[in-house]
Amino acid sequence: xxxxxxxxxxxxxxxxxxxxxxxxxxxKFCAEHAIxxxxxxxxxxxxxxxxxxxxxxxxxxxxxxxxDHIEVKTLEALGGGTLAWDPDRDCLAPHIHVSTGLxxxxxDGRTSHLLAAQVQFIAELIIVEIAGPSLTRPRQPSLFDVPxxxxxxxx
Numbered sequence: 138x139x140x141x142x143x144x145x146x147x148x149x150x151x152x153x154x155x156x157x158x159x160x161x162x163x164x165k166f167c168a169e170h171a172i173x174x175x176x177x178x179x180x181x182x183x184x185x186x187x188x189x190x191x192x193x194x195x196x197x198x199x200x201x202x203x204x205d206h207i208e209v210k211t212l213e214a215l216g217g218g219t220l221a222w223d224p225d226r227d228c229l230a231p232h233i234h235v236s237t238g239l240x241x242x243x244x245d246g247r248t249s250h251l252l253a254a255q256v257q258f259i260a261e262l263i264i265v266e267i268a269g270p271s272l273t274r275p276r277q278p279s280l281f282d283v284p285x286x287x288x289x290x291x292x
Contacts, residue, residue, distance in 0.1 A: 151263075187255075192207070221273055
């Protein structure tokens, strides 16, 4: 286990509008406000479409991360996540998970890592900046190249 105290920075209420790409809007907002680290304690909204990590087939290696995705349409979402910096690609590296209900399938649920989404009507987010320490998400070659959250421990 690794842990550190952090210093809260600015806090924002953000609304992504109908038709916006969720991750493009998130990255644009963070760039405009120079946010390189933070968290989304929760967000709510609707998506006309989304890509979630998942498969309908058997897992080749249950110990390895799954890079496949499923595509779902017309869903309500509740999510949260962290924002860190990818030092290798020099860009924001969000890690967002959602629980969703598929509207046309009796609100049948899906829960997974969000890879892509188009906003339907609105997505309402709270974004809390972390002013320190720096959060990075470098890839770990020894763990299937998964990008893992890292930080300098503060005492």
